[in-house]
Amino acid sequence: MIKHWTKVSIFFMLLIVANGCTNSQPEQNEPGQIVNRVEVGAATPTPGRMTSGDGNHMMEPISGGPEGVVSTEKGGQPLAFTMDGDTKVFELTAQAVNWPILDDTVAAAWTYNGTIPGPMIRVTEGDKVRIILKNELAQPTTIHWHGIAVPNTMDGIPDVTQKPVQPGETFIYEFVASPAGTYMYHSHYEGDVQVAAGLYAPFIIDPEEQTTHLPDVDVDLMFSEMLIKDGQTFAAMPMSGMEPNYFTINGKAFPNTETIEVKKGQLVRLRLTSIGQFVHPIHLHGVPFKIIATDGHPVPDAAQLTKDTVLVAPGERYDIEFVATEPGQWMLHCHILHHTTNDNVEPGGLMLMINVTE
Numbered sequence: 001m002i003k004h005w006t007k008v009s010i011f012f013m014l015l016i017v018a019n020g021c022t023n024s025q026p027e028q029n030e031p032g033q034i035v036n037r038v039e040v041g042a043a044t045p046t047p048g049r050m051t052s053g054d055g056n057h058m059m060e061p062i063s064g065g066p067e068g069v070v071s072t073e074k075g076g077q078p079l080a081f082t083m084d085g086d087t088k089v090f091e092l093t094a095q096a097v098n099w100p101i102l103d104d105t106v107a108a109a110w111t112y113n114g115t116i117p118g119p120m121i122r123v124t125e126g127d128k129v130r131i132i133l134k135n136e137l138a139q140p141t142t143i144h145w146h147g148i149a150v151p152n153t154m155d156g157i158p159d160v161t162q163k164p165v166q167p168g169e170t171f172i173y174e175f176v177a178s179p180a181g182t183y184m185y186h187s188h189y190e191g192d193v194q195v196a197a198g199l200y201a202p203f204i205i206d207p208e209e210q211t212t213h214l215p216d217v218d219v220d221l222m223f224s225e226m227l228i229k230d231g232q233t234f235a236a237m238p239m240s241g242m243e244p245n246y247f248t249i250n251g252k253a254f255p256n257t258e259t260i261e262v263k264k265g266q267l268v269r270l271r272l273t274s275i276g277q278f279v280h281p282i283h284l285h286g287v288p289f290k291i292i293a294t295d296g297h298p299v300p301d302a303a304q305l306t307k308d309t310v311l312v313a314p315g316e317r318y319d320i321e322f323v324a325t326e327p328g329q330w331m332l333h334c335h336i337l338h339h340t341t342n343d344n345v346e347p348g349g350l351m352l353m354i355n356v357t358e
């Protein structure tokens with residue numbers, strides 16, 4: 001009798017196990033998800049560390065690169081990639097450098113690949129991309145793909161969607177680039193310090209099929225701020241004692257900002273991006289412009305405002321276009337006029353020239 005019940009029990013146990021197997025879900029292996037390359041931390045209910053918890057930490061000076069070595073590189077330049085099957089593979093190294101924002105003013109900076117902004121990642125909508133981040137900073141970091149529709153595990157929020165990438169560690173991000181538009185990538189670990197220190201860069205996704213007129217000149221401009229006093233660099237922020245005294249376009253303050261060269265009659269697209277912690281009403285001299293995209297998304301023709309000034313708040317992108325009809329040296333600048341100074345001396349900061357020639 002006992003034997004019989006044992007047999008019945010085993011039979012039912014096997015039935016339950018078999019049933020469990022047939023009901024179990026197949027393993028998810030969606031494109032863009034990390035595939036067992038790096039251990040990803042389990043999600044926790046605590047919010048990600050967007051700001052420094054320790055107030056004193058924010059006030060510590062940024063540690064620069066090797067003493068006496070000042071970068072001569074240009075920021076925001078297109079990053080080369082290699083192909084792994086149908087995936088475009090990009091490599092980024094988070095590293096400290098000494099970054100000149102003016103001929104006589106060098107900031108201590110944390111960067112991607114040694115420049116402010118970091119290198120531009122530019123791909124086509126639908127491309128599979130893999131970004132290998134190596135952290136050579138003295139502290140943890142992560143990357144957030146601002147505005148891009150990435151899988152949650154690729155979103156770069158420390159202790160929520162991934163473990164922070166510790167000094168010396170490598171982390172692999174992988175996703176399908178979508179939708180088309182003007183985006184950026186930046187640190188999301190103690191962002192108030194790390195973004196201000198220079199960990200930001202442009203990310204452009206071109207549409208698969210170009211439906212609008214392609215611009216003749218296409219320039220991405222990232223606005224930020226810095227606080228440099230007594231030869232030390234601090235993370236600028238809207239907080240007493242931490243207010244910036246330098247303002248940068250693509251990592252440089254006027255007159256070291258890039259001059260945009262344009263031929264008369266050319267269509268110019270400027271991708272205005274505020275990555276710092278202050279709002280910047282950007283004003284164009286000479287001709288009005290149309291706002292053709294907001295935060296990466298195209299604005300329908302009938303809704304495109306014609307303006308000469310557009311307020312770009314932290315995190316926002318405005319793609320503006322205009323035809324350069326008048327030859328001359330035309331200025332683009334922030335209209336909070338303190339932002340056009342270098343350490344309180346005018347002219348400086350958020351200004352650049354658009355040189356229109358015949």
Ligand SMILES: [Cu+2]
Nearest residue numbers: 280334336339
């Ligand atoms: Cu401004």
